[in-house]
Amino acid sequence: MDEAKLHEFMGKLVTDMGGAAMTACIILGEELGLYRAMADNLPITPEELAHRTGCNARLIREWLSAHAAAGYMEHAEGQFIAIV
Numbered sequence: 001m002d003e004a005k006l007h008e009f010m011g012k013l014v015t016d017m018g019g020a021a022m023t024a025c026i027i028l029g030e031e032l033g034l035y036r037a038m039a040d041n042l043p044i045t046p047e048e049l050a051h052r053t054g055c056n057a058r059l060i061r062e063w064l065s066a067h068a069a070a071g072y073m074e075h076a077e078g079q080f081i082a083i084v
Contacts, residue, residue, distance in 0.1 A: 018070070021066070022072075025063060029063065032053055032055055033053055034049065038082060042081070043079035043080065043081045044080060044081070045078055046058075046080070047060075049080075064080045067080070067082075068080060
């Protein structure tokens, strides 16, 4: 087995899976109005975003954290802000 090709394949697989997961997060954010609720581009806590949208704060924290991990948002002191 060619280990270099295996590592290349695994890297592509992980990248593609990450992209698919973020696509689902993006669709979810659009459907729930999360992006519209953040349109002022001000820092926001998960609790504030949950209040604005009527969503569960724990799930909003996960959604925001996924965006921060992917580099679409910044996270500091419990607040998130889109990188736009």
